[in-house]
Amino acid sequence: MRPSRNSRQEILSKLSEVFRRDGYTGASLADLAGAVGLGKASLYQKFPQGKVQIGAEVLAETGRIFETEVLAPLREPGTPEARFSKMLGAARKFYEDGKLSCVLDTLSLGEAGQFYREALSEAITHWQEALTTLGREAGLSHAKATVWAEEVVITVEGSLVLARAANDPEIFRRALKRLGNRFANSQ
Amino acid sequence: MRPSRNSRQEILSKLSEVFRRDGYTGASLADLAGAVGLGKASLYQKFPQGKVQIGAEVLAETGRIFETEVLAPLREPGTPEARFSKMLGAARKFYEDGKLSCVLDTLSLGEAGQFYREALSEAITHWQEALTTLGREAGLSHAKATVWAEEVVITVEGSLVLARAANDPEIFRRALKRLGNRFANSQ
């Protein structure tokens, strides 16, 4: 069923954006509350354990969205090339054309890294495994598929960092385009 | 001449470490002061404009160190392959084998990104240009050298993010090793 206007999912989506722009420490409760249009006290009604809980649920929900919107296409029918291309398109949307950072980056700095270590590791593993499977289906050896998968994730994360630091989202889009072209040409 | 025991360079180096672990917002003045073994008030003696100034000077000094320790080898005598290999070794040391993040990442989040936008952009450009020059000397066309340079920087930044998020510095070391091998094999 369709979530109501301010379902928990919608709230977490808005909270996620704040963390992805400002990082864990940089996102104050006032910022977070403001992003969902509530007072701070109302946030505590929904997240009694406060900021740590908000981060944890944001991570979990972001992982679910990433799974259904970005990784699922890797497993749908079609040639490996087409499926990878779909994933890249979905990633481009997920990261808003390079204008929005990744929680793997913004929620792994400093104290947050300690809170969320397990969730972060699992998210990376999950992403890499989905890519490795595709690589194998495209004819790569296990070793080559593993390396390729790691490099794809590295490229997405690295290009997002550069796009943010240089204030040039085009860096991200270029990098994704190259990933797609190279995979197509290797087929 | 050799800097005295607590020269500004040494102080900035210690301050830099805090920013690279905890990010701009995550680094409190108490943390920063503690890292150099001083009280907060003493930090304000050295940096009257406070945290923003500290970040700016850390960025500038980190850029100088990166230039002399990591980029300089690219321009020294030797084959392109040897010079690139030296840069990778220096980068490995600079990032402490993947255990220390890059200021391009940790000082570009949230408000810090606005403060330091120019310095961050310039640092990226500088790094890429040094690599592009090397690529050209290795026989690449301008277009290919530019792409290759961008990909090297992306790989370093991305593998650092993953290493931190997964708490596995080996990701960074593997990525650097692949960069070296691939360049050698293309010669």
Added chain:
DNA sequence: GTCTATAATAGGATAGAC
């Protein structure tokens, strides 16, 4: 130059009214 002490403000969190 460095310290203690102290503002002044922001941030995380809770109580209780509506």
Added chain:
DNA sequence: GTCTATCCTATTATAGAC
């Protein structure tokens, strides 16, 4: 459920002693 009001702590920043 959401708000105002409040508390407590942390944080930035400064004053003034040594």
